Amino acid sequence: MRLTLFTLAVAITFGTAVQAQQATAPSSRTRLTVERTVEEGVDLLLVTAVDGGGQPLEGVVIGAYVKRLFGELVIGRETTFDDGTAYIALPKDLPPSKSGRLSILVRVIQPQDRAGTQTQIEVAGVPLAGADEPPFPHRALWASHSPFLLTTTVTVLLGGVWLTYAFVLYQVRCIRKGI
Amino acid sequence: MSANRREFLRNGVLALGAAATGAGAASLARAQGGASTGGKVTALTVEGKLVEVDAPEGQTPARALGPGDPELRKGIPGRKFIMVIDLAKCDGCGECINSCSKMHFIPPDRQWIKVLRMQDSENAAPYFFPQPCYHCDNPPCTKVCPVDATFKREDGIVLIDNERCVGCRFCMAACPYQARSFNWGHPNDPAEALAQPYSPEYGYPRKTGTVEKCDFCPDMARQGKLPACVTGCPMGAIYYGDQNEDAVTNSLGKTQPLSRLLRDRAGYRQMEELGTEPRVYYLPPVNRQYPAPDETAKEG
Amino acid sequence: MSVSDNEQPTDPRQPPMSRVTSDVVATLKPLSRGEWWGVGALSAVVLWGAAMYVNQLRHGLSVTAMNDYFSWGVYIIDYIFLIGIGMAGTLMSAMLRLTGVKWRHPITRLAEAVTLVALLVAGPIVIVDMGRPDRFFHVLVYGRLQSPILWDVFSLMTYLAGSVLYLYLPMVPDMAILRDCEMAFPAWRRKLYKMMALGWRDTPRQKQRLHRCINIMAVVIIPVAVSLHTITAWIFGMTLRPGWHSSIIGPAFVVGAIYSGIAAVITVMALVRWRFKLEAYLTPDHFKKLSLLLLTMCLIYLYFTLNEYVGGAYASGGSESLYLSNMFQGPYTLQFWSMIMIGLLIPGLLIVMPWTRTIKGIVTASVLVNIGMWLMRYIIVVPTLSSPYMPLPLKVSLIYVPTLTEWSITAAAFSLMVLLFVLFAKLFPIISIWEIEADDAHAATPATTDSRQALGGSPCA
Numbered sequence: 039m040r041l042t043l044f045t046l047a048v049a050i051t052f053g054t055a056v057q058a059q060q061a062t063a064p065s066s067r068t069r070l071t072v073e074r075t076v077e078e079g080v081d082l083l084l085v086t087a088v089d090g091g092g093q094p095l096e097g098v099v100i101g102a103y104v105k106r107l108f109g110e111l112v113i114g115r116e117t118t119f120d121d122g123t124a125y126i127a128l129p130k131d132l133p134p135s136k137s138g139r140l141s142i143l144v145r146v147i148q149p150q151d152r153a154g155t156q157t158q159i160e161v162a163g164v165p166l167a168g169a170d171e172p173p174f175p176h177r178a179l180w181a182s183h184s185p186f187l188l189t190t191t192v193t194v195l196l197g198g199v200w201l202t203y204a205f206v207l208y209q210v211r212c213i214r215k216g217i
Numbered sequence: 218m219s220a221n222r223r224e225f226l227r228n229g230v231l232a233l234g235a236a237a238t239g240a241g242a243a244s245l246a247r248a249q250g251g252a253s254t255g256g257k258v259t260a261l262t263v264e265g266k267l268v269e270v271d272a273p274e275g276q277t278p279a280r281a282l283g284p285g286d287p288e289l290r291k292g293i294p295g296r297k298f299i300m301v302i303d304l305a306k307c308d309g310c311g312e313c314i315n316s317c318s319k320m321h322f323i324p325p326d327r328q329w330i331k332v333l334r335m336q337d338s339e340n341a342a343p344y345f346f347p348q349p350c351y352h353c354d355n356p357p358c359t360k361v362c363p364v365d366a367t368f369k370r371e372d373g374i375v376l377i378d379n380e381r382c383v384g385c386r387f388c389m390a391a392c393p394y395q396a397r398s399f400n401w402g403h404p405n406d407p408a409e410a411l412a413q414p415y416s417p418e419y420g421y422p423r424k425t426g427t428v429e430k431c432d433f434c435p436d437m438a439r440q441g442k443l444p445a446c447v448t449g450c451p452m453g454a455i456y457y458g459d460q461n462e463d464a465v466t467n468s469l470g471k472t473q474p475l476s477r478l479l480r481d482r483a484g485y486r487q488m489e490e491l492g493t494e495p496r497v498y499y500l501p502p503v504n505r506q507y508p509a510p511d512e513t514a515k516e517g
Numbered sequence: 518m519s520v521s522d523n524e525q526p527t528d529p530r531q532p533p534m535s536r537v538t539s540d541v542v543a544t545l546k547p548l549s550r551g552e553w554w555g556v557g558a559l560s561a562v563v564l565w566g567a568a569m570y571v572n573q574l575r576h577g578l579s580v581t582a583m584n585d586y587f588s589w590g591v592y593i594i595d596y597i598f599l600i601g602i603g604m605a606g607t608l609m610s611a612m613l614r615l616t617g618v619k620w621r622h623p624i625t626r627l628a629e630a631v632t633l634v635a636l637l638v639a640g641p642i643v644i645v646d647m648g649r650p651d652r653f654f655h656v657l658v659y660g661r662l663q664s665p666i667l668w669d670v671f672s673l674m675t676y677l678a679g680s681v682l683y684l685y686l687p688m689v690p691d692m693a694i695l696r697d698c699e700m701a702f703p704a705w706r707r708k709l710y711k712m713m714a715l716g717w718r719d720t721p722r723q724k725q726r727l728h729r730c731i732n733i734m735a736v737v738i739i740p741v742a743v744s745l746h747t748i749t750a751w752i753f754g755m756t757l758r759p760g761w762h763s764s765i766i767g768p769a770f771v772v773g774a775i776y777s778g779i780a781a782v783i784t785v786m787a788l789v790r791w792r793f794k795l796e797a798y799l800t801p802d803h804f805k806k807l808s809l810l811l812l813t814m815c816l817i818y819l820y821f822t823l824n825e826y827v828g829g830a831y832a833s834g835g836s837e838s839l840y841l842s843n844m845f846q847g848p849y850t851l852q853f854w855s856m857i858m859i860g861l862l863i864p865g866l867l868i869v870m871p872w873t874r875t876i877k878g879i880v881t882a883s884v885l886v887n888i889g890m891w892l893m894r895y896i897i898v899v900p901t902l903s904s905p906y907m908p909l910p911l912k913v914s915l916i917y918v919p920t921l922t923e924w925s926i927t928a929a930a931f932s933l934m935v936l937l938f939v940l941f942a943k944l945f946p947i948i949s950i951w952e953i954e955a956d957d958a959h960a961a962t963p964a965t966t967d968s969r970q971a972l973g974g975s976p977c978a
Contacts, residue, residue: 182368
């Protein structure tokens with residue numbers, strides 16, 4: 039709980055949300071933390087790998103993935119430096135889910151005994167242009183509702199003809215009544 | 218440390234490139250992340266508050282919708298489904314047809330996804346060409362339907378309400394891709410299909426005298442699962458995903474960035490000149506990983 | 518009991534029946550034994566077709582030869598053919614009326630009646646083609662205005678209503694003649710004529726109103742008639758198929774419709790002339806004049822056909838080429854070239870050559886045109902459907918041979934059309950009595966008011 043509060047504080051500082059998972063680490067005592075940071079104009083994930091005793095782990099291969107509807111899209115792969123950190127660039131062209139969030143998974147790939155340790159971070163993303171727009175363009179003849187011009191044209195034409203019929207029928211009535 | 222950072226930044230472009238092609242760990246990721254759907258996650262709102270929300274997949278009902286449901290015609294919120302078929306990988310085995318037919322109880326006289334033998338010119342080698350419904354963004358079939366029985370949803374999928382279809386078959390004449398089939402006689406659905414309530418999202422139980430076609434498996438997508446043809450493909454030739462997420466996934470668990478895949482592999486759509494704007498892209502059959510159709514035939 | 522027994526008016530108050538009236542009223546006498554046989558045979562065909570349709574309702578459209586490639590077949594061909602016939606009658610009548618052509622009088626009603634019966638059969642044929650006829654009401658409940666089918670439904674209903682009105686209006690004075698003549702009509706018929714006569718007393722005011730109405734309808738019915746066939750063409754033209762997706766298809770359908778419609782009118786005219794002994798009214802001159810109209814349409818249609826196929830043959834590629842080669846030298850060669858020969862060239866020649874421009878020759882040409890134009894519709898529908906853009910999956914072959922059900926229902930549709938026409942011709946005077954009487958009066962005393970002068974008179978207050 040205390041740890042969670044700490045990461046939340048970090049999250050607010052960096053304008054990101056962090057969720058750490060003690061996860062399903064097969065070899066215990068591997069801990070991953072992720073922050074989102076901007077260095078020299080580049081959006082980065084700062085991943086820190088430490089062991090149970092808090093000692094930085096060097097040479098750990100870290101993979102970052104973004105969760106997609108049917109799978110995980112690879113963002114990048116880096117090896118940690120001697121201070122246990124690795125930087126993975128967050129691509130600019132990653133559209134988020136509908137709520138504007140990107141679920142990013144960071145996972146240890148190597149060494150084998152630490153592989154699978156993972157943590158997830160939720161960051162705000164920039165939606166694709168037009169992603170929210172329903173695919174119903176202005177003149178969509180395939181849409182459920184008829185375009186205004188078409189409705190008007192049909193109504194005017196049909197109305198004109200049937201009104202003429204009505205006038206003729208009125209005349210017929212006049213003939214019958216001998217008016 | 219800062220030196221390290223700078224060095225990293227210099228290599229940043231390379232790192233991005235690696236994301237596009239170096240998907241080596243993807244299968245592992247898929248294996249690990251398979252159960253990642255559903256549940257709650259913490260997120261930071263625009264106002265700076267932390268809230269617990271449903272995971273994206275949990276936002277939509279996992280059940281297929283019936284014809285009366287108003288959500289049926291809207292589709293799955295925020296999604297724009299898209300398919301990419303890698304012709305270099307298709308060996309024409311027809312497993313996509315089999316798994317599709319099995320899932321949708323399709324009678325033997327029709328196929329929702331076909332595997333055609335394509336040959337662009339006499340001097341060019343033929344290739345296999347899997348063809349589902351293209352779920353066009355400018356669907357000629359939907360334009361001409363007199364009763365709004367076939368409709369285009371906001372998630373890009375074109376479906377048919379078999380309880381509304383009058384069987385005029387105008388849509389079949391209008392579709393330049395022959396994607397539609399008709400229930401000419403009484404359908405002979407198995408008991409398993411008849412036990413289900415009818416839903417346009419999976420298209421059975423079938424109705425006499427109405428049109429049917431590939432539905433892009435929205436019922437599977439609601440459960441976070443890939444369509445039957447995609448999972449059925451042993452070659453991983455068919456990719457499926459959400460265009461809004463710019464990612465497509467195949468049966469091997471490989472998730473690719475859609476826009477980069479189409480750009481790098483020169484993706485194209487069948488008969489672009491018709492202006493139907495299909496939601497199915499093809500990657501040209503270059504450097505094929507299998508013998509061309511006729512060579513297979515010679516061997517057989 | 519027969520009408521001929523009552524040719525002399527028994528009521529002294531009635532003016533003596535004119536020659537025209539007695540000639541035309543003679544057509545209303547009951548059917549002869551031979552005619553009953555004919556009606557019986559036609560009814561049997563209709564019943565057989567109805568039985569086949571019931572069978573189709575039971576088993577679905579699988580009893581037809583249609584499949585996922587040939588998704589439309591003989592029913593749609595019949596539909597186009599029938600509304601084609603339905604188009605010309607009224608259109609021709611309206612044009613002749615508006616241009617004040619005098620010789621039109623004996624043929625307008627006949628032509629309009631052909632239109633009406635063709636439309637009455639064309640509508641149901643569409644329902645026969647539907648996979649779910651039980652859901653026809655969906656078209657009205659869920660109708661999408663963007664679908665040309667909806668326009669077609671509206672147009673057909675509008676044209677049908679207009680044709681009924683346009684057929685009925687010039688019948689009013691004739692209904693009065695029938696109402697007033699002392700004939701041995703059954704009570705229900707007399708009541709019907711009385712009702713339909715609208716209390717017609719031949720007053721100047723009534724005449725004025727009637728002429729105005731007929732004139733208005735003649736103007737309005739022309740665009741409506743053109744719209745029906747254009748929209749039917751658009752049902753094909755608004756798809757992306759080779760041979761259909763062409764800008765010429767609308768006008769080509771209209772011209773084709775007028776062409777086949779005139780041929781149908783000439784055929785019916787010959788039958789009426791022969792059965793009803795109306796040689797004095799439907800003269801060789803009428804046939805010659807109509808045959809020249811037919812020839813004109815033949816040439817225009819030939820021109821359109823040339824445009825359609827020659828242009829395509831030069832600038833084509835892909836499925837468009839397949840489509841054309843299917844017709845010129847492929848599986849549809851026989852139908853295509855027979856259509857060209859018996860639908861266009863032979864009838865054209867029969868009319869062009871003066872020694873075959875006799876009633877016999879003209880009627881032969883007309884019958885050939887009717888057969889040829891049915892084939893033409895077959896050529897419009899079927900070869901396009903057998904030229905898909907996508908290659909065929911293995912084990913699929915593109916053959917469409919209509920089944921017995923389709924032929925039976927087609928035969929029933931045409932028989933029903935003839936029966937409806939006979940019903941009309943036995944119930945109402947098939948040629949306009951009052952208009953011909955006016956002609957006779959006009960010929961006798963040129964200065965008297967004839968229908969055309971009344972037409973130009975000042976409108977009623």
